[in-house]
Structures are given as C-alpha cells and as structure tokens.
Amino acid sequence: MFNRILIANRGEIALRIMRAARELGCETVCVYSEADRDGPWLELADEAVCIGPGPAADSYLRFDRIIAAAETTQADAIHPGYGFLAENAQFNEVCVDCNIRFIGPNPQAMATLGDKIACKNLAKETGTPVFPGSDGQIEDPDEAAQLAESIGYPVIVKASAGGGGRGMRIAHDEAQLRAGISSATQEAVAAFGNGAVYIEKFLERARHVEVQCLGDDHGNAVHLFNRDCTSQRRHQKLVEEGPAPGVDPAVRDRVCESAAALIRAAGYSGAATCEFLMDESQDFYMLEVNTRVQVEHPVTELITGVDIVKASIQVAAGEVLPVRQEDVSINGHAIEFRINAEDPDRNFMPQAGVMETFNTPGGMGVRVDSHVRPGYRIPPNYDSMIAKLIVHGRDREEAIARARSALGEFQAGPGATTLSLHRKIIETDQFRNVDMDIHWVERWLEAQAAVAAT
Numbered sequence: 397m398f399n400r401i402l403i404a405n406r407g408e409i410a411l412r413i414m415r416a417a418r419e420l421g422c423e424t425v426c427v428y429s430e431a432d433r434d435g436p437w438l439e440l441a442d443e444a445v446c447i448g449p450g451p452a453a454d455s456y457l458r459f460d461r462i463i464a465a466a467e468t469t470q471a472d473a474i475h476p477g478y479g480f481l482a483e484n485a486q487f488n489e490v491c492v493d494c495n496i497r498f499i500g501p502n503p504q505a506m507a508t509l510g511d512k513i514a515c516k517n518l519a520k521e522t523g524t525p526v527f528p529g530s531d532g533q534i535e536d537p538d539e540a541a542q543l544a545e546s547i548g549y550p551v552i553v554k555a556s557a558g559g560g561g562r563g564m565r566i567a568h569d570e571a572q573l574r575a576g577i578s579s580a581t582q583e584a585v586a587a588f589g590n591g592a593v594y595i596e597k598f599l600e601r602a603r604h605v606e607v608q609c610l611g612d613d614h615g616n617a618v619h620l621f622n623r624d625c626t627s628q629r630r631h632q633k634l635v636e637e638g639p640a641p642g643v644d645p646a647v648r649d650r651v652c653e654s655a656a657a658l659i660r661a662a663g664y665s666g667a668a669t670c671e672f673l674m675d676e677s678q679d680f681y682m683l684e685v686n687t688r689v690q691v692e693h694p695v696t697e698l699i700t701g702v703d704i705v706k707a708s709i710q711v712a713a714g715e716v717l718p719v720r721q722e723d724v725s726i727n728g729h730a731i732e733f734r735i736n737a738e739d740p741d742r743n744f745m746p747q748a749g750v751m752e753t754f755n756t757p758g759g760m761g762v763r764v765d766s767h768v769r770p771g772y773r774i775p776p777n778y779d780s781m782i783a784k785l786i787v788h789g790r791d792r793e794e795a796i797a798r799a800r801s802a803l804g805e806f807q808a809g810p811g812a813t814t815l816s817l818h819r820k821i822i823e824t825d826q827f828r829n830v831d832m833d834i835h836w837v838e839r840w841l842e843a844q845a846a847v848a849a850t
C-alpha cells in the first residue's frame with residue numbers, strides 16, 4: 397500500500413478520497429489554491445500545500461506545481477478525483493515518468509477509452525452495444541451522406557477527441573450534415589488539436605443509463621450494475637439513481653457484462669463508467685467511457701456495499717480487485733441529489749458567498765457527502781456543488797419517501813440552492829412514474845416558467 401497519497405482536487409471529492417486513504421492506513425497530502433485557503437477539508441489532510449492562485453489554470457491544472465508538491469512531500473501516489481486532471485492522459489504519463497502512481501488507469505488505457513473512435517472500435521469487438529454509424533473517422537463527406545441516408549436522419553456528427561459537449565452537430569438532412577461535418581471538424585481542431593469526426597444515429601428520446609465498472613492490473617474487471625442519470629439540465633446531471641428503474645434484469649445484466657468486457661479488453665485498472673443512451677424498447681447505445689471516479693459513485697456504493705474509492709486505491713497499489721463478480725448483488729434502491737449553490741428561480745445563477753446555515757439531514761439510509769460547514773465561504777472560481785444527498789431504501793418507493801423527508805430537513809442558506817428544485821422534482825409524475833428522457837427537466841422547467849408568467 398502507498399505511504400502518502402497526494403490529492404489533486406478539492407471539496408467533497410478531496411474529503412471522500414482522504415477518508416478512503418485513511419481507512420487504508422495512508423497519509424494524505426492535499427494541494428489547494430489561494431481561493432481554497434480556508435477549505436474545511438484541508439484540516440483532515442496530514443499536509444496541505446498551496447499551489448497557486450484561484451483560477452484552476454494557475455493551480456489545480458498545473459502539472460509542474462502538483463508534481464513538485466508530491467516530490468517535496470514524498471507522496472508516492474496521486475489521486476486526481478474527477479474534473480481537473482482526472483482524464484488527462486498527458487498528466488498521467490508525467491506521473492509515470494516521475495515514478496508517482498497515478499490512481500486510475502495506465503495512460504494507454506486512458507487514451508484508448510478517451511478517444512471516442514478508438515473506444516467505439518474496441519466496444520464493437522467486445523460486444524458492447526454502440527450506435528449505428530460510420531466505421532471510424534469521416535474522410536469523405538459524400539460517403540458520409542450516403543451512410544446517413546442508410547441509417548436515417550437525424551444523425552449526429554461528433555469529434556473523436558470531444559468532451560464537454562464540444563465538437564457535436566445534429567443534422568436532420570444532407571445540407572445540415574455537410575455543414576455540420578465542416579464546422580465540427582473546425583471546432584475540434586481548435587478545441588482539441590484533433591479534427592477527427594464521425595457520425596452516428598441521433599436518438600431523439602432516450603434515457604441516460606450508465607454502468608459502473610472496476611478493473612485491476614491482473615486482468616480482472618467487474619461491473620457494479622447500473623445507474624439512471626436521465627434528470628439533467630444542459631447536460632449536467634441533477635439526480636442519479638440505481639439500479640436504473642424499469643430495465644429488464646436480463647437486458648441489464650447483458651449490458652453490464654458487456655461494459656465490464658470492454659474495460660477488461662482495454663487493460664483498465666480503477667473505476668470507470670460506461671455511459672449509454674437507452675431508447676423506449678430498452679435498446680442500449682454506448683455514448684462514452686469516463687475513465688475516473690464519478691460524482692454519482694455513492695449511489696452504487698449504497699446498493700452494492702462496495703467502497704469504490706477504496707477499491708480504486710487498492711488496485712492502483714497493485715492489489716487484486718477486492719470483489720468478484722459473483723459476490724456483487726443489488727440491495728435496494730438509492731437516489732442522489734446534487735445540491736448546488738445556484739438559484740433555480742433565476743436561471744440557475746451561481747450563488748457565491750457565505751453559507752451561514754447548513755443543517756444536514758440524518759437517519760437511516762441517509763448519506764451526505766459535503767465539504768461545507770456553517771460559515772464556509774463558497775469561492776466563485778469552481779463548480780457550484782455544495783453537497784450530495786444520497787438516500788437508500790429497500791425499494792424505489794422507500795428511497796423516495798426518505799428523499800422527501802431528508803430534503804425537507806436539509807437547510808442551507810441564505811443564498812439559494814437547488815434543494816427547492818429537488819423537492820419539486822420528486823413530486824412530479826414524470827419522476828415518480830419514470831416517464832423521463834434526457835430533456836424532461838428542461839421541458840418541465842419551461843412549462844413552469846410559462847405558468848408563472850401568466
């Protein structure tokens with residue numbers, strides 16, 4: 397096991413990683429920016445090192461400063477958390493070169509799964525369902541137009557190196573397709589330095605269902621079943637739950653096994669998530685693989701009892717996966733709510749400032765992962781998430797009842813938060829009846845705004 401783990405992140409995930417590291421007997425070093433000088437999570441670290449000013453480009457994204465901090469504090473591993481450098485294969489390589497273990501996949505597996513075309517090609521080999529579309533990069537717009545005709549419009553043009561929704565264009569006809577190929581290529585060159593684009597079928601109405609996987613360096617990979625993350629706004633997940641409701645268990649198991657097969661074939665170590673869209677006939681199509689721990693991992697921890705963060709540290713230290721597939725089963729139902737310091741009544745405007753009141757709920761089946769305490773000043777520089785509330789029950793109904801109670805108890809202010817939004821979401825017919833697709837929250841918010849305006 398490692399002696400000291402450096403955490404190249406902040407907030408709730410830094411805290412989450414420190415807790416897991418301590419359980420494993422590792423010391424922790426936390427790097428921080430000047431804007432996070434008073435971060436309550438730093439008190440839990442054995443050592444804290446300032447790596448620069450507030451803007452992430454000058455601190456949390458600086459390879460040189462993070463590596464220097466690891467070397468001077470004698471850390472033998474770096475955990476990147478999510479966001480920042482978590483999916484940066486170059487940083488991963490620098491860690492390898494400096495003889496510091498990057499807690500996550502090796503650079504090769506990260507690069508293969510992070511490249512959408514390479515990932516899709518490997519998925520085809522392992523039987524992981526993908527969208528019908530081009531075999532790799534589009535070389536010739538005429539061929540692309542023929543292919544689009546055969547799979548049927550609408551189609552989507554996507555950048556192989558894409559991320560954060562950039563380099564994507566939806567096309568409903570040939571003219572849009574030709575324009576989309578050229579503009580997506582230009583955008584991808586500018587954003588990623590790689591202009592490769594491909595096309596695939598565009599699904600109008602779908603749910604987002606993803607599979608949590610874990611792999612090790614000994615050729616093992618398992619899945620920890622699935623999560624539904626259909627409730628989103630502007631591609632940002634708001635509510636996640638597991639297991640994904642209303643998916644036939646045989647279909648679920650087949651898709652989950654195919655996701656684990658993909659991770660295994662990539663020679664992947666650590667936590668990974670295969671994201672899929674699912675249509676009304678429960679056909680699955682892979683979107684992408686996230687090569688890191690995800691915000692919503694606690695949903696899976698509650699239903700499987702597997703500590704995903706601890707397992708990812710153990711496999712990075714060279715241990716065999718602590719779970720075998722046959723030992724993983726689903727216990728009940730869990731739902732996570734992302735509580736953001738944003739005002740749902742003012743177009744989700746971020747609310748920086750001091751959190752004066754912060755009373756978290758408790759009781760059976762209630763977990764709160766948060767770095768906030770009363771008096772904490774939310775810096776304006778980063779993500780606005782202040783807490784994750786995760787509830788667990790014997791079934792979805794009990795989980796929703798617990799959510800209602802816990803969301804009611806939770807008090808945070810004086811600034812607005814998304815707590816009020818979540819209290820409404822769980823009462824909608826759409827959420828209760830799983831009558832959802834990835835745009836349902838946006839449509840519902842628009843309908844509410846229209847009613848309020850009259």
Ligand code: ADP
Nearest residue numbers: 527552558559560561562596597598599683684
């Ligand atoms: P990124 O890496 O930029 O986030 P993704 O491949 O994850 O790109 O796609 C982002 C979002 O775009 C998805 O969550 C989904 O809402 C939408 N999307 C991508 N591909 C398709 C598709 N083939 N059909 C319908 N929606 C899609």
